[in-house]
Amino acid sequence: MALRLCPSFSHPLIASSVSVGNTSRIRRCSIRNCILEPNESRKLVLEVKEKLEKEYPSLPLGRNGRDDDDMILWFLKDRRFSVEEAVSKLSKAIKWRQEFGVSELSEENVKAVAQTGKAYVHDFPDVDGRPVLVVVGSKHVPLEFDPSDDEKLCVFLLEKALSRLPTGKEQIIGIVDLRGFRTENADLKFLTFLVKFCSAESVRKEYFTPETLPASFGD
Structure with missing residues (x-):
């Protein structure tokens, strides 16, 4: 099972949806x-x-x-x-x-946490052209690193994904892979968004082409 964060992350920070306006301008x-x-x-x-x-x-x-x-x-x-x-x-x-x-975050100062593979920015956008942030729940062990290190990785990857926004796009999409997720991986602090639960098959069919699909979601 995987889940898609909904609403999608938006530029320049994670934010709520824009309400429908009602003004002559x-x-x-x-x-x-x-x-x-x-x-x-x-x-x-x-x-x-x-x-x-x-x-x-x-x-x-x-x-x-x-x-x-x-x-x-x-x-x-x-x-x-x-x-x-x-x-x-x-x-x-x-x-x-x-x-x-x-502005001081870099590949080097989040390297140790990033090497766990718990989260990364996918090389390809989804079918709607949105940059993709993938979180692998089974690789996140809350006690393995200081919470501040996980926060730095989270912010660094969000910035990296947002930097890939094409002209005219204002959203990135986050996919949390819950396959293999166990109680020791639970960390509700980082799951504060509304979510849409879907199967790995749905991820393959709805959000990517065979050429752009993350390797971990292959058949």
Whole structure:
């Protein structure tokens, strides 16, 4: 048995679904897909930038910083284009990234945990073009590593998957392989998402082609 995390992970952080908006400024709005007219979009992004600069001047700049247009627009969508709510959530997210040291994570400093094979970013996207994060439940032993090491691996792999998002895509998909899962592998701390349970056969047929299927899900 495998399970697909649902809703899918979304850029730039794991987040809830975007609610359907109801405002004249929105040209088209559906779950996770709210679009403004270009001029309105740029105006709101600028408003958020200015508020962040005024209220949180110590936050870093650059990619995933307070002046990152793409990140700001994503949070605006997530907050149904509320500037105040976007600023509040975005400032917290940037602070968390800074305190956790996300930008300092590398293959080398998560190497020991990664070598267990408990989680990895698959080489190929799913049939919808989404990057795929695979977690192998039977290889996760909570007492084997310090919880902080597992957290670093989790964040590093999410960042790696998100970095592979093609233009126009905002979701990655997480697949947790529960085959061979035992009580000693249980760690509910890392399973805080809604899930869709499915068989390995469903994973093969619904999310991949024979050429892109993860090796562990082969016949």
